[in-house]
Amino acid sequence: MAGRIPQEFIDQLLSRVDLVEIVNARVPLRRMGREFMACCPFHAEKTPSFTVSPRKQFYHCFGCGAHGTAIGFLMAYERLEFPDAVEDLARLVGLDVPKTGGGPSGSGSFRPLLDWLAQADRFFRQRLREHPARQRAIDYLRQRGLTGQIAASFGIGYAPPGWSNLSQALHEAGATVQDLVDAGLASRDEQGRPRDRFRDRIMFPIRDRRGRVIAFGGRALDGDTTPKYLNSPETPVFHKGAELYGLHEARIHTPHLRRLVVVEGYMDVVALAQHDIPYAVATLGTATTPEHVERLFRTVSDLVFCFDGDRAGRAAATRALEVALPFLRDGRQIGFLLLPEGEDPDTLIRREGQAGFERRLEQAVPLADHLFAELRAQADPNTLAGRARLAELARPLLEKLPEGHFRDLMVERLRQEAQLMHTRLRLPSGGTVDLARHNLQLTRTPLRKAIALLLYRPELARAVVADDPALRGGEPGVKLLAELIGGLRANPDLSIAALLERYRDTREGAILERLAQWRLEIPEEEYQFEQEFADIVTYLRRRNDPREHLLETLLLRGTPRALSIEEREELRSLGKPQKI
Numbered sequence: 001m002a003g004r005i006p007q008e009f010i011d012q013l014l015s016r017v018d019l020v021e022i023v024n025a026r027v028p029l030r031r032m033g034r035e036f037m038a039c040c041p042f043h044a045e046k047t048p049s050f051t052v053s054p055r056k057q058f059y060h061c062f063g064c065g066a067h068g069t070a071i072g073f074l075m076a077y078e079r080l081e082f083p084d085a086v087e088d089l090a091r092l093v094g095l096d097v098p099k100t101g102g103g104p105s106g107s108g109s110f111r112p113l114l115d116w117l118a119q120a121d122r123f124f125r126q127r128l129r130e131h132p133a134r135q136r137a138i139d140y141l142r143q144r145g146l147t148g149q150i151a152a153s154f155g156i157g158y159a160p161p162g163w164s165n166l167s168q169a170l171h172e173a174g175a176t177v178q179d180l181v182d183a184g185l186a187s188r189d190e191q192g193r194p195r196d197r198f199r200d201r202i203m204f205p206i207r208d209r210r211g212r213v214i215a216f217g218g219r220a221l222d223g224d225t226t227p228k229y230l231n232s233p234e235t236p237v238f239h240k241g242a243e244l245y246g247l248h249e250a251r252i253h254t255p256h257l258r259r260l261v262v263v264e265g266y267m268d269v270v271a272l273a274q275h276d277i278p279y280a281v282a283t284l285g286t287a288t289t290p291e292h293v294e295r296l297f298r299t300v301s302d303l304v305f306c307f308d309g310d311r312a313g314r315a316a317a318t319r320a321l322e323v324a325l326p327f328l329r330d331g332r333q334i335g336f337l338l339l340p341e342g343e344d345p346d347t348l349i350r351r352e353g354q355a356g357f358e359r360r361l362e363q364a365v366p367l368a369d370h371l372f373a374e375l376r377a378q379a380d381p382n383t384l385a386g387r388a389r390l391a392e393l394a395r396p397l398l399e400k401l402p403e404g405h406f407r408d409l410m411v412e413r414l415r416q417e418a419q420l421m422h423t424r425l426r427l428p429s430g431g432t433v434d435l436a437r438h439n440l441q442l443t444r445t446p447l448r449k450a451i452a453l454l455l456y457r458p459e460l461a462r463a464v465v466a467d468d469p470a471l472r473g474g475e476p477g478v479k480l481l482a483e484l485i486g487g488l489r490a491n492p493d494l495s496i497a498a499l500l501e502r503y504r505d506t507r508e509g510a511i512l513e514r515l516a517q518w519r520l521e522i523p524e525e526e527y528q529f530e531q532e533f534a535d536i537v538t539y540l541r542r543r544n545d546p547r548e549h550l551l552e553t554l555l556l557r558g559t560p561r562a563l564s565i566e567e568r569e570e571l572r573s574l575g576k577p578q579k580i
Contacts, residue, residue, distance in 0.1 A: 005086055009098055010071075011491075011498040013086065016093045019057045019070045019497070026077060026298060028331075034524060039402055041077060041298075042066040044290065044326030046402045051519075056455065057497035060517045062438070067513055069497040077298070078209060079242070081110060082504075110237050114212050116175050116183045117237070121213045123169055124157025124203040131160045136221055137202055144267060145350055150274040154249060155205045159198035159218060167194035184215060184232035198230065204266045206231075206238070206284065207248040214238045217245065217266055217284065229265070231284050242291035244281040245269055251299065253278040259302040261337075261361065262288070263345050264316070271346040276354045280306075280345070288320040293327050301332045304364045306345055309338040321371060325400035328367070335364030368410060371397065372417050381417060391418040399425055435521045442518050447477040450536045451511075452518035453529060454484055455496055460533045461488035470540035478540070480508050 020036055023029060029036035029052060040050035040061040049063040060067040066076060074085040083097075090097045128134055128151075137158040141151055159166065167186050170179070177194045180186035186194040201218030208214045215232035232238055246269040250257060253273075261280040263269060272280040283292055288305070296303055305320045307313035317336050324334055337360055339348060349357045365373070375393050380386030394414050401407040411423055443449040454460050464470065464485050471482040487502075488494060500516060503509030520527055 005083065006098055007502060009095075010086065010501055011494060013089055013093070013095060014057065014070060014498040014501065015493070015495050016095070017057075017070045017089050018054075019059065019073065020052055020054050022070050022089075022092075023052050023059060023073060034520070039329055040064060040066065041294070044400075044402075046326075046407075053519075055496075056516055057495055058500070058516050067517060069500055071501060084210065112179065113183045113235065113237050114214070116170060116179055116185065117213045117215070119170060119173060119175075120166055120183070120185055120216070121155060121157065121205050123166055124159055124198075124205075124216075125155060126157075127160050127165075128156065128158040128203075131158060133160050133200075134158055140202060140221055144271070144346070146270060146274060150270060154246075154270055154273070155213075156270070157203040157205070159196065159201045159203050161200040163195050163199065164193075166196045166198070182235060184235045184238065197232070200225070201230065204245065204270075206243060206245055208237075208243070209248060209251075211248050211252070215240075215243070215284075219266065229285060239291075240284045240286055241289040242295065243284055244292060244295060245284055246273070246281040247295070247299070249273065250279045250281060257300050259304065259361075260296055260300050261304045261306050262292075262296070262320070263306050264308070264313075265344075265346075268345040272349055272357070275349045275357070277349065277357060287316060288323050290323055290326070293320075293324045297327055297332055302335075303333070304335045304337055304361055306337040306339065306361075306364075308344055309341050313338055317370070318374065321367060321374075322397065322400075324367070325397060326402065328406055329402050330404040330406050334367040335361075336367070336370045337361060337364040368413060372413065375417070381419075387418040387420075391420060391423065394418070395423070395425055435519055439518055439521065442515055445477070446536045446539055447481060448515060450533060450540070451477075451481055451484065452515045453533045453536075454481075454488070455499075455512065455516050456518065456520075457529050457533075458488050458494070458496060458499075459492075460529060461485045462492075463530070463534060464537055468537070468541070470537045477511075480511065483508075 020029065023038070024036070027038045027041045027050070029038045030048075032051075034053075034055070036052040036054070037048040038050045038052075039045050039048050040063055042050075042061060043064040043066075045063050050059065050061045050066075052059045057069060058067065059073055068076065070089060071082065071085045074080055074088055075082060078085070078088070080088065087097050128137055141156070146156075167177075167180055170185070171177075171194075177186070177188065177192070180194050181188065184197065186196055189195050198216060198218040200221055202221065204217040204219070205213045206215040206217060215235070215238035217232075218230045220226075220228050220230070231240060234240060244262075245266055247260075250260065257279055259279060261272070261277070263272070263280050263282050265282055269280045269282050272278070281296070283289075293303075303324075305317055307316045317338060321334075321336070328334065339345070339360075345357070348360075352360075372394075375390050378393060379389035381390055391414060394417075398407070398410050398414060401410060411425060414420070414423055439452075443452050461484070466482075466486055466489070471478060471485065484499070487499065496516065500509065500512055503512055
């Protein structure tokens with residue numbers, strides 16, 4: 001494939017990176033024996049079940065099953081495509097990514113969509129500068145107090161009136177109707193012709209963590225047009241429930257962010273940035289999701305949810321609180337700022353300025369205070385029945401919290417609020433893993449156990465030669481074992497992570513990734529690796545011996561009377577010692 005990254009480079013890259021460092025920079029790890037553990041970054045859990053093996057350079061979560069190498073971790077954690085994850089790792093260790101075939105680098109099959117979205121972005125920005133109808137858009141932006149500089153920094157553009165302005169421009173550049181539909185830029189009419197999705201709207205490009213345009217939000221200029229705000233539909237590169245408007249711009253402006261403020265709309269983000277609060281982001285017309293919270297906490301450890309003070313704003317705050325609870329590990333904090341009735345961040349900062357708005361942020365209500373204030377509004381703590389109700393309302397919420405000091409403090413706070421001696425919270429189970437049962441499920445056959453041992457100790461491959469009888473036979477597992485031994489003998493310095501990457505997206509790769517989850521049940525120094533591996537190889541040799549197959553066949557025939565005279569003679573000869 002043009003532009004493919006050479007396998008030799010991936011081998012070299014994975015020999016230089018350290019998965020422990022890569023994970024620990026994003027998810028704090030703590031050492032547990034030979035490995036490191038943390039609460040899994042890929043699902044909400046109360047007790048750690050996410051392990052990282054320095055020896056194998058492989059991670060695995062016993063809770064959700066997530067696993068992989070450093071490349072796989074970046075792909076999952078940062079939502080990157082394979083080439084982008086390789087480029088990020090290469091940049092980390094100071095390597096330049098080579099390509100074979102001279103093709104372009106990028107995000108595989110998503111590259112065409114990203115190219116058309118980038119061209120659409122340029123189209124909208126150009127129309128804001130040149131289109132005859134642009135003055136309406138410019139007047140609106142000025143009315144909202146935006147300068148040309150801030151509009152340029154956020155890439156704000158204009159989609160002019162008409163059904164096919166963008167479609168025609170991109171068609172002339174080579175886009176098909178299907179390209180436009182797949183990118184979320186157009187739909188088809190009854191005759192199959194493209195119809196621009198965005199018409200007569202202020203356009204806000206939505207960017208991913210790398211700054212690439214993946215979608216748009218459009219604000220209607222005509223007051224009678226509905227909806228007032230229109231987002232791109234779900235596409236292969238855009239998932240509304242996981243993206244945040246303004247996050248890329250916030251990270252670019254302030255590389256070492258300390259805090260992020262979550263607001264409700266595009267204009268709120270842009271207005272705050274214009275008044276020197278460049279660390280606001282917005283959900284894209286949806287309620288806060290677990291993916292939003294997870295992504296926010298990947299960037300900072302301090303969040304403030306800033307919503308209108310009306311009923312809808314309070315409901316949004318409640319939703320954000322409930323979604324965020326499973327992610328509140330020690331060291332993370334959340335505050336809530338509910339604005340005065342009729343105000344939003346845009347209007348408020350224009351009246352109070354940066355200093356006034358930041359004073360409000362500093363006075364944001366901590367999550368614990370906000371939660372118990374909401375509970376007291378639903379249950380009277382001055383009565384026995386009210387205190388019992390408060391405790392019952394709090395119980396399912398506090399049970400969402402992961403194990404840690406914050407959870408302990410919240411339980412103590414509940415005891416004080418409800419005047420309880422004890423609580424009835426279900427405590428975490430402790431997250432222990434039955435390794436014996438886990439390993440048995442993985443290595444149900446000697447062949448699987450041999451591969452698992454090889455993935456733990458690659459040097460075991462030196463004990464088996466390429467034409468060893470143990471590696472004969474047509475079984476897929478035998479062929480895979482032979483390939484592994486051949487590859488490790490030819491490349492003694494090949495890391496397990498590099499070996500796994502060679503089988504990415506194959507049936508064999510799925511088997512190897514599963515067997516790489518095998519873990520020692522006893523101290524490493526007590527485990528007889530060489531002896532167990534040798535015993536399995538001996539078993540495989542005997543199993544592949546034609547004489548052993550004949551013996552098994554004859555024995556399965558039953559009693560000697562069921563055998564012919566020739567077969568009984570053959571059975572007696574198989575039992576005699578063989579000359580070497």
